[in-house]
Amino acid sequence: MKRLAVFDFDHTIIDDNSDTVVRDLLSPDKIPPSLKQLHRKDGWTSYMQGVFQLLYEHGFRKNDIQTAIDNIKPVYGMTELITSLKLELNYDIIIISDSNTYFIDTWLNKYNLTKNIDKVFTNPANFVNEILNIQMYHLQTECKMSTKNLCKGRIMEEYIDAQKKDGVTYERVIYIGDGMNDLCPILRLQEGDLACVRVNYKCAELINLLELGQPIDSSGKCYKIKSEVFTWKNGCDILSYVRNKFV
Known part of the structure; x- marks a missing residue:
C-alpha cells in the first residue's frame, strides 16, 4: 500500500x-x-x-x-518536504497546476526536484520561434468550482483510478494547496486523507466557511469535507505534522 x-x-x-x-x-x-x-x-x-x-x-x-x-524562490521547507515524502515516507508525488509545463519543468529542474515528481498535470506549453505557446489541459464544463481548462479534482481522481488499474492502491492521499481551485480536489478526499491548506490564503478562507456550515457560492449549497484539514505556513509545518501523525 x-x-x-x-x-x-x-x-x-x-x-x-x-x-x-x-x-x-x-x-x-x-x-x-x-x-x-x-x-x-x-x-x-x-x-x-x-x-x-x-x-x-x-x-x-x-x-x-x-x-x-x-529566480522564483520556493516556499520555505517545500523542497525538503517533497524530498522527504518521496525518499523517506513512501509517497508518490504529483503536481496539478493551472500554470504550464514549461514553467513547472524549468523550475523543478532548477531545484533538482524533477526526479522526485512522478507526474505533472498542467497546461501544455512550448516555445515556437521564441514565443511561448500555451494550450488548455482539457475543456470541462461539469465542475463549476474550476476553470474550464483544468479541473484539479477530476484530474486527481482519474490519476488514482488509473493507478488502481495498474495495481497501485493508495492507503492515504495528502493534498497540498492554497487557492480557490484547490477546494474541488479537497472535497473529493476521503476519511483518513489529509488536506493541507496555506494559512491566510483563499482555500483556507473557504474551508473555514464550510466548517461553519456556510455556503461559499451563489448556489447556497453547503459542502462537507470528509478529510482532516491542516493549515500550514511552510513546508516544515507539513512535514512535521505528517511525521507525527502517520509515522
Missing part, C-alpha cells in the same frame, strides 16, 4: 505566481485593456497567450522567461 501526495504549484511549492512573475516583465502600461478583457471573456489561458505574444513583441526571449522562472 502506497501513499499519494498531490501538490499545487503557485503559492504552494513556489512562493509566488509563475504567470504573474513572467507577465510582470512587462510594465503595466504595455498591457492593453483589450487583453484584460480577454481574461474575463475567454479565460486565463487565452490571457496568458496574449501576454506571451506581447513579451515577444517587446523583445523578451526564452532566456528572459527562463531567468524569471529560475
